[in-house]
Amino acid sequence: MRRHLAGVLAAPLLVGTALAAAPAEGEAEGGLPQLNTETYASQVFWLLIAFLVLYLLMSRIFLPRLGGMIEERRQRVADDFDKAAEFKRQAEEAEAEYKRALSDAKARASKIAQETRDEIDAEIRAMQADTDQKLEAEIAAAEARIEETSAQAASAVREAARETTRAVVMALIDEQPSDDAVDAALKSAEGARS
Structure with missing residues (x-):
C-alpha cells in the first residue's frame, strides 16, 4: 500500500x-x-x-x-x-395446525351428530314401542269391551227373544210355556238360521 x-x-x-x-510560448504575465x-x-x-x-x-x-x-x-x-x-x-x-384442528373439529362434529341421530332414533324406537304397547293394550281392552258388549247384547237379545216367545205363546194358546220349552224353541230357530 x-x-x-x-x-x-x-x-x-x-x-x-x-x-x-518548460513554459508555454506566448504566455502572458497577467493570465490565470x-x-x-x-x-x-x-x-x-x-x-x-x-x-x-x-x-x-x-x-x-x-x-x-x-x-x-x-x-x-x-x-x-x-x-x-x-x-x-x-x-x-x-x-x-x-x-397446518389450523387445518388439522379444523378436520378434527369436523370429525368430532360428525361423530356427535351421528351419536345424536342414533340417540334420537333409539328414543323414537322406544317411544314407538311404548306407543305400540299402549295401542295394543287399548285395542285389547276395546276388543274385550266389544266382546263384553256383544255378549251382553246377545244375552239381552236372547232374553228379549224369550220374553217375546213367551208373549206369543201366551197370546196364541193362552198358556205359560216353561223356560226349557222356550230355550229349546229358540235353539231350534237358531239352528235353522245357521
Whole structure:
C-alpha cells in the first residue's frame, strides 16, 4: 500500500516539475494563476498534501465507516430474510395446525351428530314401542269391551227373544210355556238360521 501511495504521490510531482521547466510560448504575465509556471512547484506541493490528507481521511476514517455500514446493512438484510423465513415457516406450521384442528373439529362434529341421530332414533324406537304397547293394550281392552258388549247384547237379545216367545205363546194358546220349552224353541230357530 505504501508503494502504491508513493507512486500516486510521485506522478503529479513529476508532471508539475515538467510543466514548470518548460513554459508555454506566448504566455502572458497577467493570465490565470494556476497556469503560472513559477508557482507550479508550490501548487503541486499543496496538491500532494491535500491529496495525501484526503487519501488518509478516506482510507482510515470514511471508507472503513462506509464498509462497516454496508456490512451492517448486509447483515441486517440477511437477518431480516432469516426472520422472514422463520415467520413463513411458523405461518405454514400454524396453517397446518389450523387445518388439522379444523378436520378434527369436523370429525368430532360428525361423530356427535351421528351419536345424536342414533340417540334420537333409539328414543323414537322406544317411544314407538311404548306407543305400540299402549295401542295394543287399548285395542285389547276395546276388543274385550266389544266382546263384553256383544255378549251382553246377545244375552239381552236372547232374553228379549224369550220374553217375546213367551208373549206369543201366551197370546196364541193362552198358556205359560216353561223356560226349557222356550230355550229349546229358540235353539231350534237358531239352528235353522245357521
